[in-house]
Amino acid sequence: MKSIRVRMAPSPTGRFHLGSARTALYNYLFAKKTGGKFILRIEDTDQKRYVPGAEEEIVQSLEWLGIPPDESPVHGGGYGPYRQTERRDIYSKYSWELVEKDSAFPCFCTPERLDAVRKEQLARKENPRYDGTCRNLNPVEARRRVDADEKYVIRFKMPKEGSTTAVDLLRGPITIENTALDDFVLLKSDGLPTYHMAAMIDDHLMEITHVIRGSEWLSTFALHANIIRAFGWEEPTWVHLSLFLRPSGKGKMSKRAVAEDSKDGRSIFIRDLKELGYTPEGVLNWVVLMGWGVAEDDVMTLDQMVERFNIDSLTPSPAAVNFQKLDHFNGTHIRLLTNEDLSARIKPYFTKAGLEVQNETLLKITPLIRERLVTLDDCLAFASFFFQETVKPNPEDLIAKGLDAKQSAEIVRKAYEILSRLPELTHAVTEPPMRAYVEGSGFNAGQVFGILRVAVTGQKVSPPLFESMEIIGREIVLERLKKAVEILEKM
RNA sequence: GCCCCCAUCGUCUAGCGGCCCAGGACGGAGCCCUCUCAAGGCUCAAACAGGGGUUCGAGUCCCCUUGGGGGCACCA
Numbered sequence: 383m384k385s386i387r388v389r390m391a392p393s394p395t396g397r398f399h400l401g402s403a404r405t406a407l408y409n410y411l412f413a414k415k416t417g418g419k420f421i422l423r424i425e426d427t428d429q430k431r432y433v434p435g436a437e438e439e440i441v442q443s444l445e446w447l448g449i450p451p452d453e454s455p456v457h458g459g460g461y462g463p464y465r466q467t468e469r470r471d472i473y474s475k476y477s478w479e480l481v482e483k484d485s486a487f488p489c490f491c492t493p494e495r496l497d498a499v500r501k502e503q504l505a506r507k508e509n510p511r512y513d514g515t516c517r518n519l520n521p522v523e524a525r526r527r528v529d530a531d532e533k534y535v536i537r538f539k540m541p542k543e544g545s546t547t548a549v550d551l552l553r554g555p556i557t558i559e560n561t562a563l564d565d566f567v568l569l570k571s572d573g574l575p576t577y578h579m580a581a582m583i584d585d586h587l588m589e590i591t592h593v594i595r596g597s598e599w600l601s602t603f604a605l606h607a608n609i610i611r612a613f614g615w616e617e618p619t620w621v622h623l624s625l626f627l628r629p630s631g632k633g634k635m636s637k638r639a640v641a642e643d644s645k646d647g648r649s650i651f652i653r654d655l656k657e658l659g660y661t662p663e664g665v666l667n668w669v670v671l672m673g674w675g676v677a678e679d680d681v682m683t684l685d686q687m688v689e690r691f692n693i694d695s696l697t698p699s700p701a702a703v704n705f706q707k708l709d710h711f712n713g714t715h716i717r718l719l720t721n722e723d724l725s726a727r728i729k730p731y732f733t734k735a736g737l738e739v740q741n742e743t744l745l746k747i748t749p750l751i752r753e754r755l756v757t758l759d760d761c762l763a764f765a766s767f768f769f770q771e772t773v774k775p776n777p778e779d780l781i782a783k784g785l786d787a788k789q790s791a792e793i794v795r796k797a798y799e800i801l802s803r804l805p806e807l808t809h810a811v812t813e814p815p816m817r818a819y820v821e822g823s824g825f826n827a828g829q830v831f832g833i834l835r836v837a838v839t840g841q842k843v844s845p846p847l848f849e850s851m852e853i854i855g856r857e858i859v860l861e862r863l864k865k866a867v868e869i870l871e872k873m
Numbered sequence: 874g875c876c877c878c879c880a881u882c883g884u885c886u887a888g889c890g891g892c893c894c895a896g897g898a899c900g901g902a903g904c905c906c907u908c909u910c911a912a913g914g915c916u917c918a919a920a921c922a923g924g925g926g927u928u929c930g931a932g933u934c935c936c937c938u939u940g941g942g943g944g945c946a947c948c949a
Contacts, residue, residue: 393949428948493947500946509875510945535947553878562876562945570947577949601877601944624879625943631884634942668885671898675886678897697886699879700942707885707899717912753912764910820908831908843910 386418388592390451391581393425394436398443399650400703401596401626401635404669408623409594410449411670411691418591422454423584424465427574443652447662448684461588466580473575476583476613477536477568481521485612486568488524488534489516512537512565536569538578538609548607550600551592551621552698558604566605578602582609590618592693597622621693624673624700631702640703647757648705655708659731659757661719664712672701681714713756721748728761735762737769746853750845764845768853773840773862777869780836782829790833791870793825797834798863807856809848816848837866 388409392402413420422444424437437455444450453459463469480486489512500510516524517539528534540563547557568579575583585593599606600622610617628639640650647658655665663683670687671680674696682690716724725741725748732739751764767773781790800815801807820830835847838859844850851859 391949395949425949431948489947496947504874507874537947550878556877558877564945567947572947574947576947581949596943597878598943598949603877622878627942629884631941671885673885675888676897677887680886680898697879701886702884704884704899710899713912751911754910756911816908827908829908835909841909845910847908 384589384591386413386416386591387421387589388413388418388594389421389423389585389588389590391423391425391584391595392440393428393431393577394440395428395431395433396436397651397653398436398440399635399637399652400669401650402440403443403447403652403665404626404673405594405596405623406444406449407447407666407670407687408621408674408691408693408696410451411688412592412594412693413452414688415691415693419452419459420449421459421461421588421590422451422457422464423588424455425577425580426465426467427570427577427580429467429572429574439653446656447652447666449666466584467574469580469584470574472587473569473580473583474573477575477579480538480568480609480612481536483612484539486536486538487517487519487565488528489537489565489567490524490527490532490534491515492533509562514565517565533571535567535571537565538568538605538612540565540605540608546604546608548603548617548620550603551619551694552696553622556600556603563605563608566602568609578605578609582606582613585618586610586613586615592619592621594621594623594693597625597698621696622698624697626672627700627702629703629705635703644705650703659759660708660712661715661727661758663715663718664708667711667715668708671707672703673697681711681718709756716755716758717753719752721745721752724748724752728755728758731759731761732766732769735766737766739769743768743853747845750849750853754845764843767839767841767844768850770840772865773838775836775840775866775869777873779842780833780866780870781873782825782833785825785829787870787873789825791867793823793830793833794837794863794866794870796823797830798860798867801851801856801863802860804856807851807859809852812851813848833866834863838862 390406390409392398410420412418426432441454441456451457453461453464455464477486481488499513503510541560543560545557545559546563547555549555566578567576569575603620603622607617626635627633628635629643633639635650637650640648649655649658652665666684666687667682670682676690719727722745725744728748729739729744747765747768751761754764755761781787796819797816800819801812804811820827823830831847835844836842838847838851838854
């Protein structure tokens with residue numbers, strides 16, 4: 383049996399987004415599942431739309447997600463080059479081969495004329511298509527004009543009759559009338575191929591067995607099958623993935639649509655997601671389930687995905703992206719990380735915020751905040767106070783609900799008294815006397831601990847009080863309590 | 874306009890003719906736990922688009938309607 387080879391073939395004309403990530407993931411999963419190879423090929427044949435840096439973003443995103451290709455422009459491989467502009471001679475050769483076979487023809491029509499024709503057709507409410515001017519040119523004459531350096535493209539000679547049927551793995555046979563297809567351009571006047579041509583040639587040369595791509599290609603699918611058949615090559619298995627819809631479900635996902643439908647902190651770009659504090663595990667788990675379903679146990683690691691993945695159980699219907707679900711998976715995977723791993727991942731956020739963190743302290747804090755994090759950068763909101771010299775509690779927050787400043791001051795003073803008698807403030811020694819105090823004070827735990835929380839951490843929401851005090855240390859805790867009393871006394 | 878694809882809770886989905894008065898997950902509601910916020914546990918509400926067939930039997934097969942999406946470039 384032939385070994386499986388799949389590919390992801392993005393063009394470096396835009397950023398690497400969720401759709402790209404999922405296509406890459408499914409390709410990756412299928413390759414790993416079957417012991418095949420996952421190839422990354424850069425389709426940079428459109429020089430006008432070329433975006434510098436786009437290729438780096440693609441490679442880095444795959445790397446970050448943990449689904450790197452086996453072969454690519456940077457990883458190498460035996461089927462290179464993997465950048466189409468570095469393969470330009472190949473395409474010209476094959477295009478002319480098709481001309482020889484009478485399946486393609488050189489066309490000398492100018493873009494201006496074609497444009498005019500299209501407008502006329504549209505005005506007459508006809509379907510815009512190539513009018514066939516050069517289709518039946520005498521081959522000898524055509525060759526002469528090419529040799530005379532006249533500008534030309536090569537077009538596919540689509541059969542005028544009959545229909546083309548090609549099979550999509552998820553949808554079954556799809557038949558399109560040939561009259562509905564056009565004489566598509568295969569080779570552009572700049573000598574570079576269009577996607578239609580380049581992808582088919584490269585897939586053949588790189589021995590791609592399964593083409594797993596977005597369903598925006600479904601409409602030109604028959605053209606692609608025609609090209610392959612004209613060459614007499616073996617067709618790959620076609621798998622057209624479902625499309626991603628904007629969160630509202632009304633229309634295709636795009637940067638703008640997502641911005642309109644969701645709150646801030648959302649992005650469809652993988653690199654942004656990384657910056658926003660999402661984990662590769664969370665993103666992968668989220669993305670893998672849009673277009674594929676498991677009966678239960680939907681929290682999965684990459685290895686489990688590989689194990690359970692089944693290419694023909696993919697869904698053909700479009701899927702609206704749901705960022706709340708991303709948050710859920712991200713939080714879930716954060717909770718699955720070891721303390722060491724999570725510590726290492728959140729450390730950069732503190733550093734970036736200008737806080738100096740000691741690994742040892744961070745390792746003690748991590749278990750306190752892990753189940754509170756949705757994104758990694760949430761660590762700042764929950765744990766910055768551990769690393770700050772002083773905290774600045776909002777005076778209002780130092781007064782517990784139902785109490786006044788005087789009562790609150792009394793509580794902090796009492797706490798200071800109790801805690802200052804203890805040699806060290808470990809959780810085990812601080813909680814019992816504080817609980818005892820609450821018992822006899824007439825105040826409730828929520829009020830007392832609430833005030834102390836604000837006094838010690840400077841914020842109303844924080845990790846558990848006693849554990850936090852232990853990490854902050856006796857000296858600073860007492861100092862902060864004293865400060866709180868001063869604030870309350872001035873109110 | 875033409876061509877193509879799709880159709881189960883608000884969303885992602887399980888279901889491949891009887892196991893389904895439809896299961897899971899997110900989100901929502903409620904309760905429990907609780908020093909805040911989370912996490913966790915339990916419970917609830919929530920769907921087979923409509924109409925025709927086929928069949929002893931249809932969410933599952935076929936057709937139509939409707940709805941949604943995509944494509945119609947010397948872009949991918």
